[in-house]
Amino acid sequence: MAKLMTGAAMVFKALEDQGVSHIFGYPGGAVLPIYDELKNNKKIKHILVRHEQGAGHAAEGYARSTGKAGVILVTSGPGATNTVTALTDALMDSVPLVCITGQVPTHLIGTDAFQECDTTGITRPCTKHNWLVKDINKLSTILHKAFEVATSGRPGPVLIDIPKDIQFKKGKYIKPKKLKDKNNKTGVKINGEDINIEKAIDLIKKSSKPMVYTGGGVINSGPKATELLREFISLTGFPITSTLLGLGAFPGNDNHFLGMLGMHGTYEANNAMHDCDLMINIGARFDDRITGKIDEFSPNSKKIHIDIDPSSINKNVEVDLAIVGDVKLVLDRMILTIKKRYPNFIDSNKQSTSLWWKQIEIWRKKNSLGFLNNKDVIKPQYAIQRLYELTKTQDAFITTEVGQHQMWAAQHYKFNKPNRWMTSGGLGTMGYGLPAAIGVQVANPGKLVIDIAGEASVLMTMQEMSTAVQYKLPIKIFIINNQYMGMVRQWQELLHEKNYSESYTEALPDFVKLAEAYGCVGIRANKPDELDKKIEEMLSVNKPVIFDCVVDKEENCYPMIPSGKPHNQMLLGKQDEDETISEEGKILV
Amino acid sequence: MDKSAYSFSTKKDKTENHIIVVWVDNESGVLARVIGLFSGRGYNIDSLAVAEIDKKKNISRITISTSGTLQVLQQIKLQLGKLVPVHKVADFPKNKKTLLREMALLKVVSTKVKLEKAKKLCKKYKYTILDKTEKSFVLEISALKKEIDELVKKLQPLGLASTSRTGVVAMTKGPEIYKQN
Numbered sequence: 001m002a003k004l005m006t007g008a009a010m011v012f013k014a015l016e017d018q019g020v021s022h023i024f025g026y027p028g029g030a031v032l033p034i035y036d037e038l039k040n041n042k043k044i045k046h047i048l049v050r051h052e053q054g055a056g057h058a059a060e061g062y063a064r065s066t067g068k069a070g071v072i073l074v075t076s077g078p079g080a081t082n083t084v085t086a087l088t089d090a091l092m093d094s095v096p097l098v099c100i101t102g103q104v105p106t107h108l109i110g111t112d113a114f115q116e117c118d119t120t121g122i123t124r125p126c127t128k129h130n131w132l133v134k135d136i137n138k139l140s141t142i143l144h145k146a147f148e149v150a151t152s153g154r155p156g157p158v159l160i161d162i163p164k165d166i167q168f169k170k171g172k173y174i175k176p177k178k179l180k181d182k183n184n185k186t187g188v189k190i191n192g193e194d195i196n197i198e199k200a201i202d203l204i205k206k207s208s209k210p211m212v213y214t215g216g217g218v219i220n221s222g223p224k225a226t227e228l229l230r231e232f233i234s235l236t237g238f239p240i241t242s243t244l245l246g247l248g249a250f251p252g253n254d255n256h257f258l259g260m261l262g263m264h265g266t267y268e269a270n271n272a273m274h275d276c277d278l279m280i281n282i283g284a285r286f287d288d289r290i291t292g293k294i295d296e297f298s299p300n301s302k303k304i305h306i307d308i309d310p311s312s313i314n315k316n317v318e319v320d321l322a323i324v325g326d327v328k329l330v331l332d333r334m335i336l337t338i339k340k341r342y343p344n345f346i347d348s349n350k351q352s353t354s355l356w357w358k359q360i361e362i363w364r365k366k367n368s369l370g371f372l373n374n375k376d377v378i379k380p381q382y383a384i385q386r387l388y389e390l391t392k393t394q395d396a397f398i399t400t401e402v403g404q405h406q407m408w409a410a411q412h413y414k415f416n417k418p419n420r421w422m423t424s425g426g427l428g429t430m431g432y433g434l435p436a437a438i439g440v441q442v443a444n445p446g447k448l449v450i451d452i453a454g455e456a457s458v459l460m461t462m463q464e465m466s467t468a469v470q471y472k473l474p475i476k477i478f479i480i481n482n483q484y485m486g487m488v489r490q491w492q493e494l495l496h497e498k499n500y501s502e503s504y505t506e507a508l509p510d511f512v513k514l515a516e517a518y519g520c521v522g523i524r525a526n527k528p529d530e531l532d533k534k535i536e537e538m539l540s541v542n543k544p545v546i547f548d549c550v551v552d553k554e555e556n557c558y559p560m561i562p563s564g565k566p567h568n569q570m571l572l573g574k575q576d577e578d579e580t581i582s583e584e585g586k587i588l589v
Numbered sequence: 590m591d592k593s594a595y596s597f598s599t600k601k602d603k604t605e606n607h608i609i610v611v612w613v614d615n616e617s618g619v620l621a622r623v624i625g626l627f628s629g630r631g632y633n634i635d636s637l638a639v640a641e642i643d644k645k646k647n648i649s650r651i652t653i654s655t656s657g658t659l660q661v662l663q664q665i666k667l668q669l670g671k672l673v674p675v676h677k678v679a680d681f682p683k684n685k686k687t688l689l690r691e692m693a694l695l696k697v698v699s700t701k702v703k704l705e706k707a708k709k710l711c712k713k714y715k716y717t718i719l720d721k722t723e724k725s726f727v728l729e730i731s732a733l734k735k736e737i738d739e740l741v742k743k744l745q746p747l748g749l750a751s752t753s754r755t756g757v758v759a760m761t762k763g764p765e766i767y768k769q770n
């Protein structure tokens with residue numbers, strides 16, 4: 001007879017069988033049996049956070065820097081509700097998370113017991129799937145299924161709610177291999193029948209103004225997909241742009257790369273998107289920050305969309321050819337087909353796209369990421385450029401918060417590898433970057449991990465510095481400090497008659513002293529000429545650092561597509577501001 | 590002009606009414622998942638009918654009458670298909686190939702004369718009297734939605750006191766059935 005096991009022991013057995021090495025969590029009444037088991041476990045390390053939201057974002061950072069599922073363990077009630085922001089963030093950005101929550105004992109469910117909440121009800125819209133476990137004998141299969149759902153197809157968060165009595169009960173543990181589920185819709189491999197691949201190659205062959213637009217799907221498809229993307233571009237010679245989440249899938253310093261596209265994308269990327277005759281969307285979802293005004297979005301192009309999630313296709317933009325499948329499998333087939341049908345593709349293609357490349361070079365000459373530097377105050381763009389120059393040989397991992405600093409980081413920090421860039425795109429969660437950096441550092445010991453932060457965002461999850469100190473995680477918090485919620489201020493300036501309502505923080509902490517209070521190192525830079533020295537100092541410290549980079553308070557983030565405008569009507573800087581935004585556009589932020 | 594927080598669309602596509610049928614695992618919360626998808630993404634539900642149809646396999650069949658543009662209807666099907674407990678999703682066209690039925694229980698409370706008049710009105714439809722007193726009757730009718738609408742309207746002045754309707758259910762004509770998608 002198989003040995004019986006408690007529910008709590010099963011949780012750890014399943015985590016081990018799923019190859020989990022770290023979990024992020026916070027104990028509480030309804031998960032104590034599981035925390036009892038933690039003591040007996042030598043294989044799995046628990047990182048104690050200071051707030052459950054921090055556990056969620058740390059698990060996201062862990063997942064996005066490794067490609068593995070991040071695991072969260074929290075208690076019932078507030079423990080569960082505090083993870084909701086992170087779960088929603090993970091759902092929007094396709095991050096695999098497994099969240100295990102304690103629940104009040106089965107017989108108390110529905111009685112408004114202490115720290116009871118309808119966890120599966122609350123998290124239903126912010127998970128791919130969730131389970132309330134009421135039968136101990138189903139627990140192990142549910143745990144395995146949870147990992148499968150989280151990591152397959154388009155990845156995302158799942159949640160398992162385990163009542164306390166189920167954690168105590170004994171039952172039979174079933175190993176993951178024995179799982180057989182007929183209703184497995186998560187293992188979408190490739191649906192792109194050969195005919196669609198052939199059609200795609202026909203379109204590619206015919207195009208004289210092609211544009212490749214890639215997203216986070218390439219990174220989620222794994223390192224092989226990134227390699228194939230590079231091969232695809234070197235085979236076709238096509239220009240390529242990327243969404244915020246896709247940065248790093250293609251080398252940021254390659255000449256084919258036109259920079260990020262969208263609301264704060266480059267002039268050349270957005271104009272090329274607008275004027276192209278063929279758009280190849282690989283693993284991106286036509287988000288509204290990307291498309292701008294949807295009915296004037298790339299009006300004259302044929303559009304190919306490659307995505308693992310069929311519901312992403314034709315959701316926002318109708319496309320001419322859809323290939324549902326895993327990016328690496330589709331790209332592999334496309335490359336094979338091109339090589340077979342057109343062995344000399346690159347040579348024949350150079351001619352047909354030469355005018356297009358000439359046009360792109362003209363756009364490029366606008367130098368849309370340029371800014372006026374200053375000798376007396378640090379320009380935020382300059383700070384990020386210097387940070388990049390001083391760290392680019394170190395294979396650094398960068399996380400960010402949300403706002404102007406995030407866009408400047410995306411514009412000025414060049415990524416050459418996937419899984420090095422962790423940022424909250426879809427949900428736009430301020431407070432994401434610091435805990436995410438913790439998760440990244442846990443997964444990548446010895447590597448340089450920097451959170452490029454804003455002073456407003458970072459205060460939302462600042463308590464996690466205490467976690468970084470406890471586990472000796474030498475993360476670097478590089479705060480672009482302009483004392484404003486910069487992006488809010490920018491919109492107020494451009495769209496709300498400079499009514500800076502509540503966007504200025506009157507009383508900020510002294511970040512250097514704050515760092516010292518947490519037991520880490522604080523550094524401040526006030527002047528451009530001391531910046532390099534201070535950054536070097538930060539990099540030389542093998543401890544968590546809070547770097548207070550005091551920058552120009554009123555710098556705006558350009559280029560910018562104002563709301564309600566298409567890709568070819570960008571603001572490049574101050575001189576454009578007043579003329580371009582119509583009354584109508586002001587409504588459409 | 591449409592104003593929204595993000596952008597406005599100048600496209601005004603025609604909306605259509607469709608019957609979407611979903612086969613799901615009969616487990617706790619599954620209906621909430623399906624309904625939540627509709628409310629969360631702003632889709633319409635005109636009517637809804639749910640019951641277990643296979644005890645052994647533990648399968649329920651959900652029939653949803655919905656309306657939207659073709660793009661929205663396509664999204665509804667694809668989004669439903671992503672839910673873990675959903676086995677298959679079918680879009681039943683509203684044409685001659687589809688059988689549609691809705692059932693209603695109607696209670697009429699009135700005078701003898703009016704009750705007689707009411708019964709006469711019903712003759713045109715297939716109905717069964719389930720309960721009868723001197724002052725009232727309860728009838729069961731199984732018909733198309735618009736026929737029941739029509740009858741309800743006619744019975745109102747004659748003392749229709751209570752109405753209970755099931756929502757539409759659907760099935761294809763002929764030997765074909767919807768296969769797993």
